[in-house]
Amino acid sequence: MPKEVVIQIExxxxxxxxxxxxxxxxxxxxxxxxxxIIGNSGSGKTTLMRMLKGYVPCQEGxxxxxxxxxxxxxxxxxxxxxxxIGMIHQHFDLIGRETVWQNVYHGRLGYVSLLxxxxxxxxxxxxxxxxxAIHEVHLEDKQRRFARTLSGGEQQRVAIARALAQExxxxxxxxxxxxxxxxxxxxxxxxxxxxxxAYELTxxxxxxxxxxxxxxxxxxxxxxxxKIMWDGSSDSLSNDRxxxxxxxxxxxxxxxxxxxxxxxxxxxxxxxxQGQPLxxx
Amino acid sequence: xxxxxxxxxxxxxxxxxxxxxxTIAGTFLGALFAYPLGVLAASNWTPVWVHLPIKAFMxxxxxxxxxxxxxxxxxxxGLGPFPGVLAxxxxxxxxxxxxVAEEIEATDPKPLLxxxxxxxxSLQIIQHGLIPQVLPQMVAHLAIRFEMNLRDSTIxxxxxxxxxxxxxxxxxxQFQWQKSGVxxxxxxxxxxxxxxxxxxxxxxxx
Numbered sequence: 001m002p003k004e005v006v007i008q009i010e011x012x013x014x015x016x017x018x019x020x021x022x023x024x025x026x027x028x029x030x031x032x033x034x035x036x037i038i039g040n041s042g043s044g045k046t047t048l049m050r051m052l053k054g055y056v057p058c059q060e061g062x063x064x065x066x067x068x069x070x071x072x073x074x075x076x077x078x079x080x081x082x083x084x085i086g087m088i089h090q091h092f093d094l095i096g097r098e099t100v101w102q103n104v105y106h107g108r109l110g111y112v113s114l115l116x117x118x119x120x121x122x123x124x125x126x127x128x129x130x131x132x133a134i135h136e137v138h139l140e141d142k143q144r145r146f147a148r149t150l151s152g153g154e155q156q157r158v159a160i161a162r163a164l165a166q167e168x169x170x171x172x173x174x175x176x177x178x179x180x181x182x183x184x185x186x187x188x189x190x191x192x193x194x195x196x197x198a199y200e201l202t203x204x205x206x207x208x209x210x211x212x213x214x215x216x217x218x219x220x221x222x223x224x225x226x227k228i229m230w231d232g233s234s235d236s237l238s239n240d241r242x243x244x245x246x247x248x249x250x251x252x253x254x255x256x257x258x259x260x261x262x263x264x265x266x267x268x269x270x271x272x273x274q275g276q277p278l279x280x281x
Numbered sequence: 282x283x284x285x286x287x288x289x290x291x292x293x294x295x296x297x298x299x300x301x302x303x304t305i306a307g308t309f310l311g312a313l314f315a316y317p318l319g320v321l322a323a324s325n326w327t328p329v330w331v332h333l334p335i336k337a338f339m340x341x342x343x344x345x346x347x348x349x350x351x352x353x354x355x356x357x358x359g360l361g362p363f364p365g366v367l368a369x370x371x372x373x374x375x376x377x378x379x380x381v382a383e384e385i386e387a388t389d390p391k392p393l394l395x396x397x398x399x400x401x402x403s404l405q406i407i408q409h410g411l412i413p414q415v416l417p418q419m420v421a422h423l424a425i426r427f428e429m430n431l432r433d434s435t436i437x438x439x440x441x442x443x444x445x446x447x448x449x450x451x452x453x454x455q456f457q458w459q460k461s462g463v464x465x466x467x468x469x470x471x472x473x474x475x476x477x478x479x480x481x482x483x484x485x486x487x
Contacts (some may be wrong), residue, residue, distance in 0.1 A: 085399035093395035097413045110400020166399050
């Protein structure tokens, strides 16, 4: 039986300020796959994830994520789309002055009406889902602490729990361990992979280290200048192959000009709540 | 001014209470308008045709000296503490509103984007993302504003807007230095107490 395809991309192009920062000929991801994207800074890893999340519009081509055909115009539909795709970030992006529990509860906001969230009314089901998510990342004893008082690894675990509370189908992890030390990185990666198995999530992560990609992913995409240069199972990625890939990706540390622009744009203010349409929506 | 003439004790108490009441009413009346205006004046939340005029309005209000505002209100609504309240309120709108706007402009947008990514609506993002980030600073600014308004309101009496300053001025005009000296001491004590209170609030929040 063929596996269900959750992401389908044909000839998609993302342009920013007149420059093409992402050009994908063909990409299909099936449900339950664990995909790692490797490549230099500015190779388009983050842009690809932001496009899948719906933050960055793609100018041409066909992109279908979980049956939603891009671009998604309707705001309500975009909210549902956001809900289906959990995302964790390099710098965790938690609300530091709220507790761990509250941060995990934020994952439920897409399901809760404004009135209920304003009055702090949680349904039994929301409480249960949050408790389960916190249990999954082993933070039960710290759920009343402020998020900013936690260590980096713990904060990333809170971010994972928040994503789980969304009940997503796809989990995007943008450099999930880049700001953590090597030992912690392995812990977080182990956790990430185990929760993805437990919740049957499709995991797409961008990683700097090919070793981590080989260890934790079953499929690896290598990107350069917004293009996919190599796509295959992580078993077939031999050491020779890595050297080959990193050679043509350029190991001299020169950061691609387009890419710098792209990653900077990742931090601009989202205009979704200014009455203007969302990027991509 | 020495020796202090403590026979003005009752005048001191009533006018000190009046000054304190003027300050509290003026600060909170100002804050009531300053917070919504400040949110609208944040350049990353509202389009330019909204935040620019509001910023200009607040700068204009700030540029009018407080005593001049008090004079205007005294001639508009008559003598007493009420014009003092209005003057303080209007001045606070200009100053506090600007603080609020700058605080919002300085918030980290990434956690808010992460909240948007969970499917939260705009108002939910404000409630769960923006307010927790800016609330402590806002309360701290309010405490500082209260402290400064307390200091300012002690001299509002010079133009007939009530409080301690009115009696200081009255006794000075009558050359009753011993009595005015007592009131000046009261002003110093009051300002000191206000500073202490604001410092306590800041210490607890930041």
